[in-house]
Amino acid sequence: MDTAAQTLTDAAIQAALDAKTKPAGALGRLETLAAQIARAQQTLAPQVQSCRLILFAADHGLAVEGVSAYPQAVTRQMAANLAAGGAAATVFARTLGVHCQIVDCGIAGPPLGAQGVLAARIADGAANSLKGPAMTPDQAHASLALGAQLAQAAPEDTLALGEMGIGNSSAAALLIHKLTGLALENLVGAGTGLDGAGIAHKRAVLAAVAARSPARLGPIEALCAVGGFEIGAMAGAMQGGARAGKLLLVDGYIAGAAAACALALEPAIRDHLIFAHQSSEAGHPHLLAHLGADPLLKLEMRLGEGSGAVLAWPLVKAAAAMLRDMATFAEAGVSGRTS
């Protein structure tokens, strides 16, 4: 991340890829991924060996405005389901050798007390952003610090970041709108599965929330205005993880909002962020285009929880191994092109 210290040039990385026993460019997106990993780790022998899913759960006061197809209690219920290993992301993680860490950073109601959930509660849910700020500046900084601390403390070289929070596709849409200036109407989608009338209502509520603050906001101001704690924590984890030299797997739309926030705070972490999958949530392609990101997987998923980030992990491991371990034409005694 210290550009002055970077000595590994893009040309050197490309030459290393082209020397491998395959037609030049024949591994497509895996080659651009390997090049990114090489830039992030500043080595032609990148080490990508272990992955942890850090999943931040928190609630949103805005949920009472009917912006989700599910009741707010689902955040709490799903945190317990995740901790028990029954949710999609935890099943995927177990299957693919990814360690799971479930973090309550602000679930509404009393502390969860479920085994396997780390209690790191910033507040009893973010406040309703239609009535006032979702959080205070202190809470925004605390959510960033929480994520950074957990990311830096993790022993793994790669972190997948996930979230659970009923209402958080609304917070994500608002945050992206305030940070990037992208039109709010293009950023509002079905979330967990609203129908047409539900999306129209969500659109009206979010427009009213957006009207409460200036058109464009900086990252801390935007977090304060629209939330939430899990988004701030993911943004902090991206910053802290990148500073610790780790790769960060960015899940779908909500994690993408956190990435927009982290990049606004610290643009130099860009090479450490690997965009894992393209969500079918309507606003995600707009965000990805704005960030110039080309995600690895396009599987029409829209679940969150870090599920797409975990599924992309084997591709990241494979890309690093390719650059590190594949034989060159010279090493393997393989002939080059004749034409």
Place this chain on the structure above:
Amino acid sequence: MDTAAQTLTDAAIQAALDAKTKPAGALGRLETLAAQIARAQQTLAPQVQSCRLILFAADHGLAVEGVSAYPQAVTRQMAANLAAGGAAATVFARTLGVHCQIVDCGIAGPPLGAQGVLAARIADGAANSLKGPAMTPDQAHASLALGAQLAQAAPEDTLALGEMGIGNSSAAALLIHKLTGLALENLVGAGTGLDGAGIAHKRAVLAAVAARSPARLGPIEALCAVGGFEIGAMAGAMQGGARAGKLLLVDGYIAGAAAACALALEPAIRDHLIFAHQSSEAGHPHLLAHLGADPLLKLEMRLGEGSGAVLAWPLVKAAAAMLRDMATFAEAGVSGRTS
């Protein structure tokens, strides 16, 4: 595969998926994959635990006509590189816990003698299809039988099928053309990386080969006319593997030609074939559309060796685990939709 014995309905599979703790359909393509695996294994608790890459290497007499960017010797050199673990597919396999089996089913020249290469040579390379048949009917049946035997003998529940053979994107294009009636001009691409002039030459050579036999051929006749041994062996492995209840991961364009051949021989194996990735070889989208196949990965790869099939393996394992192991709303005590 015995449709009379199938008692697990599509409705039952869908109900099981919709009971899982996620919004209905939120796992997108992973859900249709899980449903396919359930149909293939006829259970709502599918077991996908282990994977073997069987990689068939063979040569093509047509290579002397200048249809590839690389010399024929590369087949032999790469077989040794694969066996030594230095090629992309073997690096990916090692990284993702996939066992590798490299099979010489007809590399030109003397037997390879490389450690880790199974010698199962049908002939000293397929014959030049521009001058006569690529193989005899006995050789076509022998290649199918070889693949079937190795697939049935493998202890793994899932097989990734790969190939190495300079000139085999030509054989694949011709085979698909003869089997499906798709226009040859849409099926000819850059292979390992021909330039425009090279593709024009390849197109002319393949048109001349195609003119030597009737417009449409059955699978055995097509194998005899255009080859090759590795394509026949992959087709046989698909049939034999499916009969043994295994899932078969179909790699890119060459493996896709083998799938077209296997499906022409035995349409009932369809649910056992999982199309792993969409190659950037020009003809692959045409073949996939013809087969009604929606591959899992779209990474602009065009390497062969089973590299895309191996990369898709974690997704298949994860999809099966999702259907088998995820908690239902009832089991986890999670509330359903409010709207």
